Amino acid sequence: xxxxxxxxxxxxxxxxxxxxxxxxxxxxxxxxxxxxxxxxxxxxxxxxxxxxxxxxxxxxxxxxxxxxxxxxxxxxx
Amino acid sequence: xxxxxxxxxxxxxxxxxxxxxxxxxxxxxxxxxxxxxxxxxxxxxxxxxxxxxxxxxxxxxxxxxxxxxxxxxxxxxxxxxxxxxxxxxxxxxxxxxxxxxxxxxxxxxxxxxxxxxxxxxxxxxxxxxxxxxxxxxxxxxxxxxxxxxxxxxxxxxxxxxxxxxxxxxxxxxxxxxxxxxxxxxxxxxxxxx
Numbered sequence: 001x002x003x004x005x006x007x008x009x010x011x012x013x014x015x016x017x018x019x020x021x022x023x024x025x026x027x028x029x030x031x032x033x034x035x036x037x038x039x040x041x042x043x044x045x046x047x048x049x050x051x052x053x054x055x056x057x058x059x060x061x062x063x064x065x066x067x068x069x070x071x072x073x074x075x076x077x
Numbered sequence: 078x079x080x081x082x083x084x085x086x087x088x089x090x091x092x093x094x095x096x097x098x099x100x101x102x103x104x105x106x107x108x109x110x111x112x113x114x115x116x117x118x119x120x121x122x123x124x125x126x127x128x129x130x131x132x133x134x135x136x137x138x139x140x141x142x143x144x145x146x147x148x149x150x151x152x153x154x155x156x157x158x159x160x161x162x163x164x165x166x167x168x169x170x171x172x173x174x175x176x177x178x179x180x181x182x183x184x185x186x187x188x189x190x191x192x193x194x195x196x197x198x199x200x201x202x203x204x205x206x207x208x209x210x211x212x213x214x215x216x217x218x219x220x221x222x223x224x225x226x227x228x229x230x231x232x233x234x235x236x237x238x239x240x241x242x243x244x245x246x247x248x249x250x251x252x253x254x255x256x257x258x259x260x261x262x263x264x265x266x267x268x269x270x
Contacts, residue, residue: 049093050153
């Protein structure tokens with residue numbers, strides 16, 4: 001329960017940081033927004049969905065999907 | 078309520094069940110490919126995508142992210158309570174989860190009404206074609222998720238409930254999937270271009 005509350009707090013903070021960063025028109029904005037999205041994705045999948053307790057195959061599958069997705073998106077920007 | 082001991086360390090039993098995780102990955106790849114196609118299309122008309130993106134209200138996107146994250150938290154707490162055989166708390170947090178989903182849909186409905194009113198419909202330009210297809214497809218998932226959660230709620234409310242912990246975990250995994258998809262859609266559609 002405590003871990004769920006901490007995860008919720010972190011996810012809300014990351015969402016607020018995303019909103020603040022998006023208003024800055026800097027070169028790092030795209031990378032920063034995507035990294036924050038990946039962190040939120042990991043927070044939800046590993047803690048809310050309890051993937052942290054799952055077999056390494058499922059953990060690796062989630063991380064490989066995220067790596068592939070963000071790499072392809074970043075290569076196009 | 079029936080409950081069995083599930084070992085998540087078994088490769089065939091990820092939290093929510095293997096079938097649901099196959100669906101989750103199929104959905105993530107579908108939305109992922111569509112988002113990649115959107116970013117690829119934006120290279121042909123970057124100014125059009127940038128200008129169109131500015132018509133979207135990112136504050137609504139942030140608030141909707143907040144609704145889904147908090148709703149996901151309530152869902153996780155609901156499953157946590159069910160594992161401890163606290164049925165009343167499970168049902169309470171299940172209702173709060175559904176409230177989060179309904180608030181998301183209400184705000185999305187307001188956003189859609191605003192866009193249609195301003196003339197930004199699906200045929201307006203390429204950006205809005207992607208915007209409508211991706212966000213509407215996601216909304217359909219949220220509606221399906223709410224129907225599943227409602228059926229689980231009523232299943233748990235029966236006096237001789239046959240709803241298993243695995244059923245609740247599977248519906249929770251579907252609900253979190255809606256959250257995961259939104260976490261990919263929101264930054265790309267509302268913020269990146």
